[in-house]
Amino acid sequence: MKLYVSGGVVLAALFTASPAISQTASSASLTSPTAHARHSFFTSNQNRSEVGARVEQMFKKLDLNHDGFITKDEIATTRAQFDERSAKSAPKRAAKMFDRLDTNQDGQVTQAEVEVAHTARLAAKGRKPASRRPASWSLFAHADANKDGVVTRAEFEAAAAAGKIKVRHGSMRGSALVRMFDLADMDKDGRVSLKEAEAAALQQFDAADLNHDGVLTPDERRQASKAQRAKNRAA
Numbered sequence: 001m002k003l004y005v006s007g008g009v010v011l012a013a014l015f016t017a018s019p020a021i022s023q024t025a026s027s028a029s030l031t032s033p034t035a036h037a038r039h040s041f042f043t044s045n046q047n048r049s050e051v052g053a054r055v056e057q058m059f060k061k062l063d064l065n066h067d068g069f070i071t072k073d074e075i076a077t078t079r080a081q082f083d084e085r086s087a088k089s090a091p092k093r094a095a096k097m098f099d100r101l102d103t104n105q106d107g108q109v110t111q112a113e114v115e116v117a118h119t120a121r122l123a124a125k126g127r128k129p130a131s132r133r134p135a136s137w138s139l140f141a142h143a144d145a146n147k148d149g150v151v152t153r154a155e156f157e158a159a160a161a162a163g164k165i166k167v168r169h170g171s172m173r174g175s176a177l178v179r180m181f182d183l184a185d186m187d188k189d190g191r192v193s194l195k196e197a198e199a200a201a202l203q204q205f206d207a208a209d210l211n212h213d214g215v216l217t218p219d220e221r222r223q224a225s226k227a228q229r230a231k232n233r234a235a
């Protein structure tokens with residue numbers, strides 16, 4: 001079991017109604033081992049009219065040979081390049097993450113500091129902490145080597161180096177990208193056009209926009225994500 005700490009939104013996400021896992025300068029996102037696949041193309045309170053421009057922007061990044069189509073090979077190449085850059089920058093991101101959690105800058109992180117950061121992150125999104133296992137549990141289960149109730153920088157770095165903690169930079173599992181590709185490849189010709197990508201994104205947007213007002217709210221995104229996870233488990 002590993003702890004995943006997210007640091008951004010996946011570059012290659014063209015269309016999905018799942019919630020983003022993002023990192024702000026003032027708070028940390030501590031997620032479960034399965035939560036790292038829940039990245040979003042859509043942003044909070046996004047207008048339907050904005051979807052096309054965002055899809056086009058992301059499409060251009062994935063269409064490596066600029067032929068007007070995205071193939072699975074291009075997705076695989078993009079993800080490999082991104083993962084390589086992510087691996088190189090991991091130590092720096094880990095250091096920044098520790099500094100954000102260590103609010104009093106004493107060289108160690110307490111459970112209270114993690115909980116404060118977690119609560120602040122949720123408050124910024126208009127959410128309340130869930131009444132379940134505290135956000136600090138995973139971090140301390142994996143990084144508090146001597147079980148003294150604090151995580152030092154050395155312990156944090158050691159856990160990250162051992163792969164027990166991963167400070168993610170928006171990467172996405174290959175299986176999720178393939179599912180996204182298959183969803184957009186409406187004519188099943190093994191490639192995705194900009195028109196297909198836009199249609200798939202709008203289809204997902206409309207499915208998540210429960211009140212059909214053309215605006216996707218954080219609550220609608222959470223509900224859509226919950227429904228999608230239930231569907232995936234049943235599949």
